[in-house]
Amino acid sequence: MKLLNTKSKGVLLGPLxxxxxxxxxxxxxxxxxxxxxxxxxxxxxxxxxxxxxxxxNVIISLLRNTIPNRIRIIVQLVVIASLVTxxxxxxxxxxYDVSAQLSVYIGLIITNCILMGRLEAFAMSNRPWxxxxxxxxxxxxYAWILVAVGFFRELLxxxxxLGIQIIPEALYEFGYVNNGLMMMPxxxxxxxxxxxxxxxxxxxxxxxxxx
Amino acid sequence: xxxxxxxxxxxxxxxxxxxxxxxxxxxxxxxxxxxxxxMGLGLAVIFVLGVTLPANYLLENYVLKAGALSWISPNxxxxxxxxxxxxxxxxxxxxxxxxxxxxxxxxxxxxxASLGIFLPLIAVxxxxxxxSLFMQQRAFHNIGEASSYALGSGVGWLLxxxxxxxxREKMEYSNVPKPLRGLGIAFIxxxxxxxxxxxxxxxxx
Numbered sequence: 001m002k003l004l005n006t007k008s009k010g011v012l013l014g015p016l017x018x019x020x021x022x023x024x025x026x027x028x029x030x031x032x033x034x035x036x037x038x039x040x041x042x043x044x045x046x047x048x049x050x051x052x053x054x055x056x057n058v059i060i061s062l063l064r065n066t067i068p069n070r071i072r073i074i075v076q077l078v079v080i081a082s083l084v085t086x087x088x089x090x091x092x093x094x095x096y097d098v099s100a101q102l103s104v105y106i107g108l109i110i111t112n113c114i115l116m117g118r119l120e121a122f123a124m125s126n127r128p129w130x131x132x133x134x135x136x137x138x139x140x141x142y143a144w145i146l147v148a149v150g151f152f153r154e155l156l157x158x159x160x161x162l163g164i165q166i167i168p169e170a171l172y173e174f175g176y177v178n179n180g181l182m183m184m185p186x187x188x189x190x191x192x193x194x195x196x197x198x199x200x201x202x203x204x205x206x207x208x209x210x211x
Numbered sequence: 212x213x214x215x216x217x218x219x220x221x222x223x224x225x226x227x228x229x230x231x232x233x234x235x236x237x238x239x240x241x242x243x244x245x246x247x248x249x250m251g252l253g254l255a256v257i258f259v260l261g262v263t264l265p266a267n268y269l270l271e272n273y274v275l276k277a278g279a280l281s282w283i284s285p286n287x288x289x290x291x292x293x294x295x296x297x298x299x300x301x302x303x304x305x306x307x308x309x310x311x312x313x314x315x316x317x318x319x320x321x322x323x324a325s326l327g328i329f330l331p332l333i334a335v336x337x338x339x340x341x342x343s344l345f346m347q348q349r350a351f352h353n354i355g356e357a358s359s360y361a362l363g364s365g366v367g368w369l370l371x372x373x374x375x376x377x378x379r380e381k382m383e384y385s386n387v388p389k390p391l392r393g394l395g396i397a398f399i400x401x402x403x404x405x406x407x408x409x410x411x412x413x414x415x416x
Binding site (some may be wrong): 023026027028029030031033034073074077078081082084085088089104107108110111112113181184185186187188189190192193196197198199200201 | 230231232233234235236237240241294295296297298301302305336337339340341344345348388389390391394395396398399401402403404405406409
């Protein structure tokens with residue numbers, strides 16, 4: 001028996017490229033941009049979102065036949081908010097520095113449209129196993145954009161990765177200067193735009209018509 | 212009073228929800244295709260922020276904060292319920308949005324027709340939740356300061372979305388490279404607007 005059939009594979013791997021939550025579905029941009037000034041918080045944020053996505057997708061998928069349609073949004077919000085509270089307390093206990101850097105953005109995972117979007121579009125109408133794959137896939141699709149943006153912003157903005165100096169001292173003596181603009185919020189937007197540009201240049205079918 | 216004005220102006224220009232904190236980006240990018248609908252959404256955001264943020268301020272200071280419950284009985288002085296804040300804040304926001312929607316529908320059908328579709332969207336707009344979380348973090352002294360922060364953030368958001376919508380309307384006539392069309396160029400425009408707004412940093416009244 002194969003672990004993943006073709007459909008499950010598509011569910012898991014689709015969000016990494018053709019169906020990426022950030023660059024194609026335009027979900028969950030707020031937190032994606034704000035935490036990416038350094039690589040470490042981007043990694044932590046990405047992992048938190050993967051965990052919360054996977055768990056909330058499974059929980060909602062298990063409950064999907066018992067939730068009355070009229071109050072489903074509230075039920076979804078309560079499930080997400082409880083999971084986010086757990087993750088936030090966990091980070092405060094075991095990784096206080098990162099939790100302080102992420103500040104309000106951990107709490108904002110609750111209103112991250114990625115979660116509501118996937119719950120509505122997928123978990124409400126699919127079985128738990130597929131929902132788990134969808135959650136993990138979308139979480140990873142979200143996380144790799146974060147990590148990519150965080151990587152370039154930290155490398156070009158402060159010359160280090162995960163707090164370790166990468167650009168050698170000798171280069172600074174030749175007059176190399178860190179690009180301070182990279183640490184400013186607007187550069188995150190422009191970097192994401194560059195990722196979109198590259199991605200859409202490769203996948204012609206994703207390009208939008210002039211309207 | 213001066214302090215309130217300072218918070219108001221600062222939250223519009225310096226701590227702009229969109230350009231400094233990226234809050235509410237999803238609906239910001241999705242709805243900013245023309246100026247008229249952007250105006251509607253912007254007004255709805257100001258309104259909902261103005262109602263929910265003071266409500267959450269009261270909740271935070273009289274129920275959730277460490278020792279906040281001591282007004283009921285001195286025995287509660289050591290109680291810290293702040294781990295409940297995410298769930299309660301989002302519940303308050305969802306409930307108020309629902310309530311506001313019903314009230315507007317009842318008393319002003321015209322306003323409902325123009326704002327109606329945006330209200331449910333706003334319950335999950337990160338700008339609203341973010342406003343409450345920032346309020347919690349900044350520990351405002353009184354409800355007046357919290358309200359001026361709420362209104363200022365709302366106005367800043369309105370300003371940002373109208374600016375982007377106006378630019379996108381004009382951009383329809385320009386020849387953008389194919390892979391950048393739509394989403395890509397919108398990101399770049401927001402980035403450039405953000406760089407322009409950096410000029411306001413340090414502004415004080």
